[in-house]
Amino acid sequence: MDKFEELKWELQGSEYYDAELILFDKRIDKRKNPRTQKVLDRLVLESVDWVNIVALDPKNRSLMVRQFRFGVGYVTLETPGGMVDPGEQSLDSAKRELLEETGFASDEWSYLGAVEPNPAFHNHLCHHWLAQNIYKKGAQLLGEGEAIQIEFLSQKEITAAVQGGELKHALALSALSRVFNLWDEKV
Protein backbone atom coordinates (compact mmCIF):
# COMPACT_ATOMS: atom_id res chain seq x y z
CA MET A 1 0.00 0.00 0.00
CA ASP A 2 3.07 2.24 -0.25
CA LYS A 3 1.74 3.84 -3.40
CA PHE A 4 -0.95 5.54 -1.31
CA GLU A 5 1.52 6.84 1.27
CA GLU A 6 0.03 10.33 0.96
CA LEU A 7 -3.22 9.04 2.41
CA LYS A 8 -1.58 7.57 5.50
CA TRP A 9 -2.51 9.08 8.86
CA GLU A 10 0.67 9.10 10.95
CA LEU A 11 0.25 7.52 14.39
CA GLN A 12 0.80 9.99 17.25
CA GLY A 13 0.01 7.63 20.15
CA SER A 14 -2.38 4.93 21.39
CA GLU A 15 -4.21 4.39 24.65
CA TYR A 16 -6.27 1.50 26.00
CA TYR A 17 -9.41 2.01 28.07
CA ASP A 18 -11.22 -0.33 30.42
CA ALA A 19 -14.52 -0.16 28.64
CA GLU A 20 -15.85 -3.66 29.40
CA LEU A 21 -16.82 -4.26 25.81
CA ILE A 22 -17.00 -8.05 26.27
CA LEU A 23 -16.05 -8.84 22.66
CA PHE A 24 -13.47 -6.11 22.11
CA ASP A 25 -10.55 -4.18 23.52
CA LYS A 26 -11.08 -0.47 22.99
CA ARG A 27 -8.07 1.47 21.72
CA ILE A 28 -7.93 5.16 20.88
CA ASP A 29 -5.20 6.12 18.42
CA LYS A 30 -4.13 9.69 17.89
CA ARG A 31 -3.68 10.08 14.12
CA LYS A 32 -2.55 13.06 12.06
CA ASN A 33 -4.75 13.77 9.03
CA PRO A 34 -2.36 13.99 6.03
CA ARG A 35 -4.70 16.50 4.36
CA THR A 36 -5.08 18.95 7.27
CA GLN A 37 -2.19 17.97 9.63
CA LYS A 38 -4.72 18.03 12.46
CA VAL A 39 -4.42 15.25 15.08
CA LEU A 40 -7.66 13.41 15.91
CA ASP A 41 -8.71 10.60 18.26
CA ARG A 42 -9.73 7.53 16.27
CA LEU A 43 -11.47 4.43 17.64
CA VAL A 44 -10.20 0.87 17.16
CA LEU A 45 -12.15 -2.11 18.50
CA GLU A 46 -9.53 -4.84 18.72
CA SER A 47 -10.44 -8.49 18.55
CA VAL A 48 -9.29 -11.84 17.26
CA ASP A 49 -10.26 -12.84 13.72
CA TRP A 50 -13.58 -14.53 13.03
CA VAL A 51 -14.62 -17.41 10.79
CA ASN A 52 -17.82 -18.49 9.13
CA ILE A 53 -18.65 -21.57 7.12
CA VAL A 54 -20.72 -22.47 4.09
CA ALA A 55 -21.45 -26.08 5.11
CA LEU A 56 -23.00 -28.22 2.37
CA ASP A 57 -24.51 -31.69 2.67
CA PRO A 58 -24.14 -34.25 -0.16
CA LYS A 59 -27.15 -32.65 -1.90
CA ASN A 60 -25.48 -29.19 -1.69
CA ARG A 61 -28.03 -27.99 0.81
CA SER A 62 -26.52 -25.38 3.13
CA LEU A 63 -26.56 -25.98 6.90
CA MET A 64 -27.76 -22.71 8.43
CA VAL A 65 -28.25 -21.54 12.01
CA ARG A 66 -30.99 -19.49 13.63
CA GLN A 67 -30.27 -17.61 16.83
CA PHE A 68 -31.36 -14.51 18.71
CA ARG A 69 -28.91 -11.71 17.95
CA PHE A 70 -28.40 -9.14 20.67
CA GLY A 71 -27.46 -6.20 18.42
CA VAL A 72 -30.62 -6.26 16.32
CA GLY A 73 -32.84 -7.91 18.96
CA TYR A 74 -34.38 -10.62 16.80
CA VAL A 75 -33.72 -14.14 15.49
CA THR A 76 -31.48 -14.20 12.41
CA LEU A 77 -30.74 -16.78 9.72
CA GLU A 78 -26.98 -17.17 9.20
CA THR A 79 -24.11 -19.45 8.34
CA PRO A 80 -22.38 -21.14 11.32
CA GLY A 81 -19.32 -19.29 12.60
CA GLY A 82 -17.47 -17.79 15.52
CA MET A 83 -14.22 -16.40 16.81
CA VAL A 84 -10.70 -17.71 16.24
CA ASP A 85 -9.23 -18.65 19.62
CA PRO A 86 -5.77 -17.15 20.37
CA GLY A 87 -3.11 -19.26 18.62
CA GLU A 88 -5.68 -21.21 16.61
CA GLN A 89 -5.58 -21.52 12.78
CA SER A 90 -8.77 -20.31 11.11
CA LEU A 91 -9.42 -23.75 9.58
CA ASP A 92 -9.34 -25.33 13.04
CA SER A 93 -11.71 -22.62 14.29
CA ALA A 94 -14.06 -23.35 11.40
CA LYS A 95 -14.05 -27.10 12.16
CA ARG A 96 -14.58 -26.44 15.88
CA GLU A 97 -17.38 -23.90 15.40
CA LEU A 98 -19.22 -26.08 12.89
CA LEU A 99 -19.09 -29.05 15.28
CA GLU A 100 -20.01 -27.02 18.38
CA GLU A 101 -22.87 -25.08 16.81
CA THR A 102 -24.36 -27.87 14.70
CA GLY A 103 -22.86 -31.28 15.58
CA PHE A 104 -21.72 -31.66 11.94
CA ALA A 105 -18.24 -32.26 10.52
CA SER A 106 -16.58 -32.46 7.10
CA ASP A 107 -13.45 -33.96 5.55
CA GLU A 108 -13.50 -31.58 2.56
CA TRP A 109 -12.54 -28.01 3.40
CA SER A 110 -11.69 -25.16 0.98
CA TYR A 111 -10.67 -21.60 1.84
CA LEU A 112 -12.93 -18.96 0.30
CA GLY A 113 -10.89 -15.89 1.34
CA ALA A 114 -11.20 -13.22 4.00
CA VAL A 115 -13.03 -9.91 4.33
CA GLU A 116 -12.69 -6.87 6.56
CA PRO A 117 -15.99 -6.70 8.52
CA ASN A 118 -15.43 -2.95 8.89
CA PRO A 119 -11.91 -1.58 8.39
CA ALA A 120 -13.00 1.83 9.73
CA PHE A 121 -12.92 0.61 13.34
CA HIS A 122 -12.33 -3.17 13.45
CA ASN A 123 -8.83 -4.61 13.13
CA HIS A 124 -9.93 -8.18 12.46
CA LEU A 125 -10.74 -10.23 9.40
CA CYS A 126 -13.52 -12.74 8.88
CA HIS A 127 -12.29 -15.90 7.13
CA HIS A 128 -14.76 -17.76 4.93
CA TRP A 129 -14.55 -21.56 4.65
CA LEU A 130 -16.43 -24.04 2.48
CA ALA A 131 -17.16 -27.48 3.97
CA GLN A 132 -18.58 -30.07 1.59
CA ASN A 133 -20.24 -33.45 2.16
CA ILE A 134 -20.83 -32.68 5.82
CA TYR A 135 -22.02 -35.47 8.10
CA LYS A 136 -23.52 -35.69 11.56
CA LYS A 137 -20.78 -36.38 14.10
CA GLY A 138 -22.28 -35.57 17.50
CA ALA A 139 -24.53 -33.33 19.54
CA GLN A 140 -24.38 -29.53 19.63
CA LEU A 141 -21.95 -28.22 22.26
CA LEU A 142 -23.30 -24.75 22.96
CA GLY A 143 -21.66 -22.12 25.15
CA GLU A 144 -23.61 -20.29 27.83
CA GLY A 145 -24.10 -17.38 25.43
CA GLU A 146 -25.69 -19.55 22.74
CA ALA A 147 -29.12 -21.00 21.90
CA ILE A 148 -29.07 -22.20 18.29
CA GLN A 149 -31.38 -24.11 15.94
CA ILE A 150 -30.05 -25.66 12.75
CA GLU A 151 -31.75 -25.94 9.36
CA PHE A 152 -30.84 -27.17 5.86
CA LEU A 153 -31.66 -24.84 2.95
CA SER A 154 -31.34 -25.54 -0.78
CA GLN A 155 -29.64 -22.98 -3.00
CA LYS A 156 -33.10 -21.91 -4.17
CA GLU A 157 -34.25 -21.40 -0.59
CA ILE A 158 -31.07 -19.47 0.26
CA THR A 159 -31.56 -17.18 -2.72
CA ALA A 160 -35.21 -16.60 -1.77
CA ALA A 161 -34.22 -15.81 1.84
CA VAL A 162 -31.53 -13.37 0.63
CA GLN A 163 -33.66 -11.63 -1.98
CA GLY A 164 -36.62 -11.48 0.42
CA GLY A 165 -34.51 -9.90 3.15
CA GLU A 166 -34.81 -12.71 5.73
CA LEU A 167 -31.08 -13.46 5.38
CA LYS A 168 -29.18 -10.18 5.56
CA HIS A 169 -26.16 -10.75 7.81
CA ALA A 170 -23.41 -9.15 5.71
CA LEU A 171 -20.74 -11.70 6.65
CA ALA A 172 -22.99 -14.69 6.00
CA LEU A 173 -23.93 -13.18 2.62
CA SER A 174 -20.26 -12.57 1.91
CA ALA A 175 -19.41 -16.24 2.44
CA LEU A 176 -22.47 -17.54 0.56
CA SER A 177 -21.83 -15.20 -2.39
CA ARG A 178 -18.51 -16.98 -2.98
CA VAL A 179 -20.32 -20.29 -3.45
CA PHE A 180 -23.72 -19.41 -4.91
CA ASN A 181 -24.88 -16.72 -7.35
CA LEU A 182 -27.30 -14.86 -5.09
CA TRP A 183 -28.02 -11.85 -7.32
CA ASP A 184 -28.75 -11.19 -10.95
CA GLU A 185 -26.41 -8.69 -12.59
CA LYS A 186 -27.92 -5.20 -12.79
CA VAL A 187 -25.76 -3.62 -15.48
Place this chain on the structure above:
Amino acid sequence: MDKFEELKWELQGSEYYDAELILFDKRIDKRKNPRTQKVLDRLVLESVDWVNIVALDPKNRSLMVRQFRFGVGYVTLETPGGMVDPGEQSLDSAKRELLEETGFASDEWSYLGAVEPNPAFHNHLCHHWLAQNIYKKGAQLLGEGEAIQIEFLSQKEITAAVQGGELKHALALSALSRVFNLWDEKV
Protein backbone atom coordinates in the same frame (compact mmCIF):
# COMPACT_ATOMS: atom_id res chain seq x y z
CA MET B 1 -39.99 -13.83 13.65
CA ASP B 2 -42.66 -15.19 16.03
CA LYS B 3 -42.13 -18.72 14.78
CA PHE B 4 -38.71 -18.71 16.45
CA GLU B 5 -40.09 -17.43 19.76
CA GLU B 6 -38.30 -20.25 21.61
CA LEU B 7 -34.96 -18.74 20.60
CA LYS B 8 -35.77 -15.31 21.97
CA TRP B 9 -33.64 -14.07 24.89
CA GLU B 10 -36.01 -12.17 27.18
CA LEU B 11 -34.77 -8.69 28.08
CA GLN B 12 -34.09 -8.26 31.82
CA GLY B 13 -32.80 -4.65 31.70
CA SER B 14 -30.53 -2.24 29.83
CA GLU B 15 -27.87 0.21 30.92
CA TYR B 16 -25.91 2.89 29.06
CA TYR B 17 -22.26 3.59 29.76
CA ASP B 18 -20.16 6.63 29.02
CA ALA B 19 -17.58 4.78 27.00
CA GLU B 20 -16.55 7.54 24.58
CA LEU B 21 -16.80 5.25 21.61
CA ILE B 22 -17.01 8.16 19.15
CA LEU B 23 -19.11 6.27 16.59
CA PHE B 24 -21.33 4.35 18.99
CA ASP B 25 -23.40 4.42 22.15
CA LYS B 26 -22.55 1.43 24.29
CA ARG B 27 -25.52 -0.39 25.80
CA ILE B 28 -25.42 -3.50 27.96
CA ASP B 29 -28.61 -5.57 27.95
CA LYS B 30 -29.30 -8.26 30.49
CA ARG B 31 -30.82 -11.15 28.53
CA LYS B 32 -32.13 -14.51 29.73
CA ASN B 33 -30.88 -17.47 27.67
CA PRO B 34 -34.02 -19.45 26.67
CA ARG B 35 -31.99 -22.68 26.71
CA THR B 36 -30.43 -22.35 30.18
CA GLN B 37 -32.55 -19.58 31.84
CA LYS B 38 -29.28 -17.94 32.89
CA VAL B 39 -29.13 -14.11 32.64
CA LEU B 40 -26.08 -12.69 30.83
CA ASP B 41 -24.74 -9.22 29.98
CA ARG B 42 -24.80 -8.69 26.22
CA LEU B 43 -23.16 -5.81 24.33
CA VAL B 44 -24.98 -3.54 21.88
CA LEU B 45 -23.14 -0.80 19.98
CA GLU B 46 -25.92 1.57 18.97
CA SER B 47 -25.59 3.84 15.96
CA VAL B 48 -27.54 5.37 13.13
CA ASP B 49 -27.85 3.40 9.88
CA TRP B 50 -25.16 3.61 7.22
CA VAL B 51 -25.24 3.84 3.43
CA ASN B 52 -22.89 2.95 0.63
CA ILE B 53 -23.11 3.50 -3.07
CA VAL B 54 -22.21 1.67 -6.27
CA ALA B 55 -21.69 4.78 -8.42
CA LEU B 56 -21.36 4.08 -12.15
CA ASP B 57 -20.33 6.46 -14.89
CA PRO B 58 -21.87 6.23 -18.40
CA LYS B 59 -19.34 3.48 -19.27
CA ASN B 60 -20.39 1.49 -16.15
CA ARG B 61 -17.06 2.14 -14.49
CA SER B 62 -17.42 2.20 -10.71
CA LEU B 63 -16.32 5.31 -8.79
CA MET B 64 -14.28 4.01 -5.86
CA VAL B 65 -12.56 5.71 -2.92
CA ARG B 66 -9.20 5.11 -1.27
CA GLN B 67 -8.65 6.20 2.31
CA PHE B 68 -6.63 5.26 5.36
CA ARG B 69 -8.80 3.15 7.65
CA PHE B 70 -8.10 3.39 11.36
CA GLY B 71 -9.27 -0.10 12.33
CA VAL B 72 -6.95 -1.99 10.01
CA GLY B 73 -4.27 0.74 9.81
CA TYR B 74 -3.86 0.84 6.03
CA VAL B 75 -5.35 2.39 2.89
CA THR B 76 -8.41 0.53 1.61
CA LEU B 77 -10.28 0.47 -1.69
CA GLU B 78 -14.04 0.87 -1.16
CA THR B 79 -17.31 2.19 -2.45
CA PRO B 80 -18.26 5.72 -1.27
CA GLY B 81 -20.52 5.79 1.79
CA GLY B 82 -21.15 7.11 5.26
CA MET B 83 -23.64 7.50 8.05
CA VAL B 84 -27.31 8.47 7.84
CA ASP B 85 -27.80 11.72 9.73
CA PRO B 86 -30.62 11.70 12.32
CA GLY B 87 -33.94 12.26 10.55
CA GLU B 88 -32.39 11.79 7.10
CA GLN B 89 -33.71 9.29 4.51
CA SER B 90 -31.05 6.83 3.34
CA LEU B 91 -31.37 8.00 -0.29
CA ASP B 92 -30.60 11.56 0.79
CA SER B 93 -27.61 10.29 2.79
CA ALA B 94 -26.37 8.41 -0.27
CA LYS B 95 -26.67 11.51 -2.47
CA ARG B 96 -24.94 13.64 0.18
CA GLU B 97 -22.11 11.20 0.86
CA LEU B 98 -21.42 10.65 -2.85
CA LEU B 99 -21.23 14.40 -3.43
CA GLU B 100 -19.14 15.12 -0.32
CA GLU B 101 -16.66 12.27 -0.79
CA THR B 102 -16.27 12.49 -4.57
CA GLY B 103 -17.88 15.65 -6.00
CA PHE B 104 -20.11 13.45 -8.21
CA ALA B 105 -23.91 13.32 -8.47
CA SER B 106 -26.54 11.21 -10.25
CA ASP B 107 -30.17 11.58 -11.34
CA GLU B 108 -30.71 7.79 -11.53
CA TRP B 109 -30.88 6.07 -8.16
CA SER B 110 -32.03 2.49 -7.39
CA TYR B 111 -32.25 0.81 -3.99
CA LEU B 112 -30.23 -2.41 -3.75
CA GLY B 113 -31.43 -3.49 -0.29
CA ALA B 114 -29.96 -3.45 3.21
CA VAL B 115 -27.70 -5.73 5.23
CA GLU B 116 -26.92 -6.17 8.91
CA PRO B 117 -23.19 -5.32 9.27
CA ASN B 118 -23.10 -7.54 12.34
CA PRO B 119 -26.40 -8.37 14.08
CA ALA B 120 -24.49 -9.90 17.03
CA PHE B 121 -23.63 -6.47 18.47
CA HIS B 122 -24.68 -3.72 16.00
CA ASN B 123 -28.26 -2.49 15.83
CA HIS B 124 -27.90 -0.67 12.53
CA LEU B 125 -28.36 -1.58 8.89
CA CYS B 126 -26.22 -0.60 5.91
CA HIS B 127 -28.36 0.48 2.93
CA HIS B 128 -26.93 -0.16 -0.54
CA TRP B 129 -27.73 2.27 -3.37
CA LEU B 130 -26.95 2.17 -7.08
CA ALA B 131 -26.27 5.50 -8.82
CA GLN B 132 -26.01 5.38 -12.63
CA ASN B 133 -24.73 7.87 -15.19
CA ILE B 134 -22.96 9.89 -12.52
CA TYR B 135 -21.53 13.27 -13.45
CA LYS B 136 -19.09 15.71 -11.89
CA LYS B 137 -20.99 18.34 -9.91
CA GLY B 138 -18.43 20.04 -7.68
CA ALA B 139 -15.37 19.65 -5.47
CA GLN B 140 -14.97 17.14 -2.64
CA LEU B 141 -16.28 18.47 0.67
CA LEU B 142 -14.33 16.41 3.18
CA GLY B 143 -14.84 16.40 6.94
CA GLU B 144 -11.94 16.82 9.35
CA GLY B 145 -11.81 13.03 9.77
CA GLU B 146 -11.42 12.38 6.04
CA ALA B 147 -8.65 12.31 3.42
CA ILE B 148 -9.96 10.55 0.31
CA GLN B 149 -8.76 9.87 -3.25
CA ILE B 150 -11.20 8.82 -5.96
CA GLU B 151 -10.66 6.35 -8.79
CA PHE B 152 -12.74 4.82 -11.60
CA LEU B 153 -12.54 1.04 -12.00
CA SER B 154 -14.07 -1.11 -14.73
CA GLN B 155 -16.01 -4.25 -13.80
CA LYS B 156 -12.96 -6.28 -14.82
CA GLU B 157 -10.71 -4.22 -12.55
CA ILE B 158 -13.21 -4.49 -9.67
CA THR B 159 -13.35 -8.28 -10.06
CA ALA B 160 -9.54 -8.48 -10.14
CA ALA B 161 -9.26 -6.30 -7.01
CA VAL B 162 -11.83 -8.49 -5.21
CA GLN B 163 -10.37 -11.83 -6.25
CA GLY B 164 -6.83 -10.61 -5.54
CA GLY B 165 -7.78 -9.44 -2.04
CA GLU B 166 -7.12 -5.71 -2.51
CA LEU B 167 -10.82 -4.97 -2.14
CA LYS B 168 -12.12 -6.83 0.89
CA HIS B 169 -14.36 -4.42 2.81
CA ALA B 170 -17.38 -6.65 3.48
CA LEU B 171 -19.96 -3.88 3.06
CA ALA B 172 -18.43 -2.58 -0.18
CA LEU B 173 -18.38 -6.16 -1.51
CA SER B 174 -21.98 -6.61 -0.40
CA ALA B 175 -23.10 -3.59 -2.43
CA LEU B 176 -20.96 -4.47 -5.47
CA SER B 177 -22.14 -8.11 -5.46
CA ARG B 178 -25.69 -6.88 -6.10
CA VAL B 179 -24.57 -5.18 -9.32
CA PHE B 180 -21.68 -7.28 -10.64
CA ASN B 181 -20.98 -11.02 -10.60
CA LEU B 182 -17.76 -11.02 -8.57
CA TRP B 183 -17.35 -14.75 -8.02
CA ASP B 184 -17.67 -17.91 -10.06
CA GLU B 185 -20.03 -20.48 -8.60
CA LYS B 186 -18.21 -23.21 -6.67
CA VAL B 187 -20.86 -25.94 -6.57
